[in-house]
Amino acid sequence: MSLTRAQVEQTAASIAAMQEPSGAVPWTPGEHTDVWNHLESAMALMVGGQRDAAERAFAWARASQRRDGSWPLKIVVGEVEDHSGETNMSAYVAVATWHHWLVARDEAFVRLMWPTVRRALDFVVSMQLPFGGIAWSQEWHDGAPAKVNADALLAGSSSIYHSLRAGVALAELVGEPQVEWELVGGRLGHALREHRDLFLDKSQFSMDWYYPVLGGAVRGPEAHALVAERWDTFVEPGLGIRCVSQDPWVTGAETCELVMALDAIGDRARALQLLADMQHLRTDEGSYWTGYVFPDDVNWPVEQTTYTAAAVILAVDQVTDGTPGADIMRGTTLAADFAELGLECGCPSGGASADRVAGVAGRTT
Structure with missing residues (x-):
């Protein structure tokens, strides 16, 4: 079961x-x-025909970005409650802008967003750690950047890998190649494929399980093997997937992200089944409960969240090829996987796209 238009x-x-x-x-x-x-x-909102609302959202992102390229972690009705800058969150503007391009093919909009994207990704790549992961956040004090929290989150860094591929695609579209982003992406992709043990251990969260696949760093047989590893830990047949392994609580957003990851690696049957399974969270008004505690047969928290509804829309769009934006997680329109160059882990450097990176560097030197 999917959704109608x-x-x-x-x-x-x-x-x-x-x-x-x-x-x-x-x-x-x-x-x-x-x-x-x-x-x-x-x-x-772009997928659902609400372009004016979507572009007001993009305008808010442009206006609220800070000079270092980050955004505050938490803003409540215009007031900043947590000033920290999280790398994963800041990077995602590249994915959203590339998605807008796929749906609308509006180059003027891309050029409007490009300075925001460039500042955001410059901030993110400055936070790469020696093993290749990206430091997860930077504190702010007295109105200025301060201490870097120098540990990397597996899910967050996986999302950043996706954002860097979108950012490089945007850079090529506007004619401003960003070689540093490609080099950082190569080291990051290697870490996500070969050194997942060096990231903070958040293995109780389902996001740490599927995000290396969703973000595109892990594909092919390795992706299928990674999905198989913890399928029985997180998947609740007929309901969706658990957010946290030890809690009897399924959540709609995580389920829909797994749907997109499965579809991206060709596992369409299970993707479609999970999308159907989570529809018990839908309300008559079309919004979605965040989650469901199955022993108690209750929706919890008692809220319908925009991010859950958004994940549903993007998952439906992908499995139905509803708009050109359906490719955003499959990634065939993004920049090619990055070459593994300049590694500091002792592994041999290489990768299919090494010549491509060298060629770009040659054009810009």
């Missing part, structure tokens, strides 16, 4: 209804906005 539009309208006058899209009305989930909602 009318149902997708109804769900997009439920997101638009929660958008603040500033353009910010909070998790729920009165709750906080973070730029990653905000931009995911902008992408879903």
Whole structure:
């Protein structure tokens, strides 16, 4: 079971209804906005025919970006509650902008967003750690960047890998190649494929399980093997997937992200089944409960979140090829996988795209 076009539009309208006058899209009305989930909602609004609302969301992102390229971690109705800059969240503007390009083919919009994307990814690549992962955040004090939290999150770095491929695609579109992003991406991809033990251990969260596949760093037989490793730990047949391995709680956003990861590696039957399984979270108004505690037969938390609705829309778009944006997680329109160059782990450097990186470097020197 998937959704009809009318149902997708109804769900997009439920997101638009929660958008603040500033353009910010909070998790729920009165709750906080973070730029990653905000931009995911902008992408879903584009798919669901709410382009004006989507572009107000992009305008908010341009206006709220800080001089170092980051965004505050948590903003509540225009007031910053957590000033920290998270790398994963900042990087995602590249994915959202490339998605807009796929859907609308509006080059003027891409050029409008390009300075924001460039600042964001320059901030992110400056946070790469010696083993290749990306430091997960930087604190702010007295209105300025401060201590870097120098550990890397596997899910966050996997999403950054996806963002770097989108960023390099945008750079090529606007004619401003970014060789440093490609070099950082090569080292990051290697870490995600070969050194997952060096990231912070968050293995109780399902996101750490499937995100290396969703972000595109792990593909082919290795991706299928990675999915198989913890399928029985997280998947609850007929309901969706657990957010946390030890809790009897399935969540819609994580389920839909796994749907997209499965579809990206050709596992369409299970992708479609999981998408159907999570529809018990849908309301008559087209919004979605965040999750469901199955021993108690209750939706929890008692909220319908924009990011859950957005994940549903993007998953439906992908499995139905509803818009050209359906490729955003499959990644065939993104920049090629990055060459593994300049590794500091002692592994041999290489990769199919090494010649491509060298060629770009030659054009820019």
